Structures are given as structure tokens and as C-alpha cells.
Amino acid sequence: MYLLIPIIFLAITQSLSFAAEPRCSRFHYEEQLLEKMIRMEVKVEEIEKRITKTNQNVINVLEELKIERTKMKNDNIELQTNYAKEMEERMNDITDLKAMFFTDTIAFKAGGPTDLSLETGQIIVFAKNMLNKGGAYNNKTGIFTAPVSGTYIFMIHLCIKNKNSMYYGIMVDDTVYTSGRVYDSVADSCYTADALVVLSGGEQIYVKCLFGSSSSGELYEYSSSSYNFWSTFSGSLVHR
Numbered sequence: 168m169y170l171l172i173p174i175i176f177l178a179i180t181q182s183l184s185f186a187a188e189p190r191c192s193r194f195h196y197e198e199q200l201l202e203k204m205i206r207m208e209v210k211v212e213e214i215e216k217r218i219t220k221t222n223q224n225v226i227n228v229l230e231e232l233k234i235e236r237t238k239m240k241n242d243n244i245e246l247q248t249n250y251a252k253e254m255e256e257r258m259n260d261i262t263d264l265k266a267m268f269f270t271d272t273i274a275f276k277a278g279g280p281t282d283l284s285l286e287t288g289q290i291i292v293f294a295k296n297m298l299n300k301g302g303a304y305n306n307k308t309g310i311f312t313a314p315v316s317g318t319y320i321f322m323i324h325l326c327i328k329n330k331n332s333m334y335y336g337i338m339v340d341d342t343v344y345t346s347g348r349v350y351d352s353v354a355d356s357c358y359t360a361d362a363l364v365v366l367s368g369g370e371q372i373y374v375k376c377l378f379g380s381s382s383s384g385e386l387y388e389y390s391s392s393s394y395n396f397w398s399t400f401s402g403s404l405v406h407r
Contacts, residue, residue, distance in 0.1 A: 273301035273314060274403035283386040285333060285376040291386075293374075293400045304402075310373045311402055313366040321364065321402035323374050325349050326357040328387040334378040337362045340371055355387050357396060363405075374400055 279295030292309035304311045313319065321337060332350035336343040337360065345362040364372070389396040 271301060272404075273303055274401075275299045275301075275304035275311065276399060276401035277304060277306055277309075278397050278399040280386055280388070280398050283388065285386065287376060287378050289376045291335075291374045291376060291398075291400070293398070297399070298401075301404075308373075309400070310371050313368055313370050313372070315404070315407055316366060316368045317407035318405045319364050319366055319372070319402055320361060320405050321372055321400075322359065322361045323401075324357055324359050324397065324399045326355065326387045326389075326396040326398050327351070328385050329353065329355050331385045333376055333386070335360070336375045336377045338371075338373050338375050339364060339366070343377070346377060355389070355396060357398075372402065 276297040277293035277295060277299070278297060279293060281292045281294045282289065285291065290309045292306070294306050296304070296306050299306075301314060303314050311321075323335065323337060325333070325335060327333060327349045330352055332348060334348050335346065337345040344364060345360055347358070347360050349356070349358040362372075366372070386398050387396050388398065
């Protein structure tokens with residue numbers, strides 16, 4: 168009887184010891200696996216969000232770079248346009264300066280009037296070209312046509328026979344610019360007149376007999392070894 172008591176106590180103790188140990192069931196394993204999967208799914212979602220955010224940031228940066236590139240391209244085009252315009256203006260300035268300081272010579276001098284006896288309103292045609300630099304004077308019509316705009320000076324030297332007279336005019340197109348009278352009651356004489364004129368390109372200059380006739384407006388031509396009576400018409404570009 169006393170021997171069974173220790174055996175029973177030992178059996179109860181072992182039984183309690185086995186009851187305290189946890190048991191790993193299939194349900195418990197699946198629950199842990201599910202929890203791990205949920206945690207991994209949460210982490211994947213977080214990673215996806217971070218990737219999406221990063222991608223959006225990259226897209227935004229690329230869009231900003233694209234806008235900046237377009238702006239730089241437009242600025243470059245504008246800069247090139249402004250530079251080309253500036254260069255064109257500077258070239259025009261250089262051309263104007265060259266025209267101002269290096270103007271081609273425009274000058275003429277003509278003599279030998281085709282008619283010595285002039286009528287009122289007749290253009291005096293000086294047929295003999297002594298100088299015609301630039302070709303602006305026409306010795307067939309007696310007209311000088313300004314090839315460029317600028318300041319010109321013109322001179323006439325008219326010789327008339329004794330006791331004859333003539334009223335003359337230096338004409339700018341159809342307007343009298345300078346006028347006067349040549350007359351000497353004692354001897355054959357020559358008279359000089361000038362005109363400083365600002366002309367536009369294409370305007371015409373000539374000398375006209377404002378009042379005279381074959382009996383009272385006769386020019387005189389004479390040459391000798393000592394002196395000459397030559398009627399002439401001359402002019403030149405002074406400043407452009």
C-alpha cells in the first residue's frame with residue numbers, strides 16, 4: 168500500500184508536466200503563415216507606394232527639365248534673332264558711314280553751248296564734256312540728275328557779247344533756285360554764279376534762259392593764246 172502512493176504521485180506529476188507543454192497544431196501554423204503573408208503584403212504595398220511616388224517625382228523632374236529645355240531653346244532662338252538683327256543694324260551703320268566718308272566722286276564740268284542765241288525759256292545745253300565723273304550730266308539735254316541724295320554745289324560761267332543781255336536761272340526741276348542777269352555795255356564780259364543745293368536722288372538741275380532773244384541774248388565764245396571766253400556749267404557732290 169505504501170509502495171503505490173509514490174507511483175501514483177509520479178504518474179500524476181508526469182501527467183501534469185505533459186499538459187503544460189504547448190502543442191503545435193495545423194491551425195496554429197496556418198494562422199502564423201497568414202500573419203506573415205499579411206505583413207509581407209503590407210510591406211509590398213508600402214514599397215509600391217514608395218516606387219510610385221519615386222516614379223512620379225522622376226516624371227515631374229523630367230517634365231521640368233523638358234520645360235526648361237524648351238525655354239532655353241526659345242531663349243536661344245530669341246538671342247540668335249536679336250543678334251542677327253543687331254548685326255544687320257551695325258552693318259547698315261557701317262554702310263552709312265562708308266557712304267558718308269567714302270562716297271564715290273560725283274562731279275562734272277561742261278562747256279560749248281549748242282546755241283549761242285537763246286530764246287526765252289530755252290535750256291542751255293553745254294555739249295562738251297570736260298569732266299563727268301559718275302555720269303550724272305547729260306550733254307544732250309543739258310540736265311544733271313542727282314544720283315544720290317546729298318548737298319551739291321553748282322556753278323555757271325556765262326560770257327556774253329558787248330551790249331547784249333540775258334536773264335538766266337539755275338533750275339531745280341521746274342523751280343528757279345538762283346537767277347541773275349549778264350550785261351555789259353562796254354565790252355564782251357563773263358559772269359559767274361553758284362548755287363548750293365540739298366537734293367534728293369533723282370532731282371534735276373539745269374540752266375535756263377529766263378528772258379532773251381536771238382538779238383538780245385547772245386552768248387559769246389572766243390579762244391586765244393592769252394585768254395578764253397568760255398561759257399561753262401559745273402557741279403559736284405559736297406556731302407552725302
